[in-house]
Amino acid sequence: MAAADRFDEVLALLRAHGGRVTAPRRAILRALIDHADHPTAEQLTADVQVRHPETHESTVYRFLDDLERLGVIDHVHLGHGPAVYHFADDTHHHLVCEACGLVVEVPDRALEGFRRRLRSDFDFEMEPRHFAVPGRCRACSESAKVSSG
Numbered sequence: 635m636a637a638a639d640r641f642d643e644v645l646a647l648l649r650a651h652g653g654r655v656t657a658p659r660r661a662i663l664r665a666l667i668d669h670a671d672h673p674t675a676e677q678l679t680a681d682v683q684v685r686h687p688e689t690h691e692s693t694v695y696r697f698l699d700d701l702e703r704l705g706v707i708d709h710v711h712l713g714h715g716p717a718v719y720h721f722a723d724d725t726h727h728h729l730v731c732e733a734c735g736l737v738v739e740v741p742d743r744a745l746e747g748f749r750r751r752l753r754s755d756f757d758f759e760m761e762p763r764h765f766a767v768p769g770r771c772r773a774c775s776e777s778a779k780v781s782s783g
């Protein structure tokens with residue numbers, strides 16, 4: 635979705651649900667849209683504070699909660715660190731390299747075979763949306779092989 639469309643659409647949704655649209659909230663939404671990858675609340679707060687230094691981190695968290703409740707965004711845990719945020723309509727999962735932190739986004743269908751297997755063999759419905767799948771990227775697994783001999 636084009637950034638301008640998304641910005642207007644989310645603000646309209648917020649207003650429709652009685653949410654306040656303040657200048658800091660607009661700036662938080664803008665920062666969220668402008669982030670190329672998955673920002674933490676702390677990163678978003680720092681972005682917004684450039685132009686709205688009075689914005690407190692708790693304001694950012696509250697707004698992110700509101701957006702999450704409206705189904706606009708989701709949070710994901712990539713590892714030990716704080717949660718990161720992304721837009722909910724772009725369905726994907728995350729592979730994260732435990733050595734270098736590289737995040738690979740994979741489409742839902744990439745997990746289809748494994749999902750079917752878990753369903754048929756273990757009566758389990760896999761929902762890996764909330765957490766990343768940990769592992770090693772190619773560069774890190776190759777350098778591990780070299781250093782181990």
Ligand SMILES: [Zn+2]
Nearest residue numbers: 709711717764
């Ligand atoms: Zn969580």
Ligand SMILES: [Zn+2]
Nearest residue numbers: 672720726728
């Ligand atoms: Zn994501």
Ligand SMILES: [Zn+2]
Nearest residue numbers: 731734771774
């Ligand atoms: Zn890596």
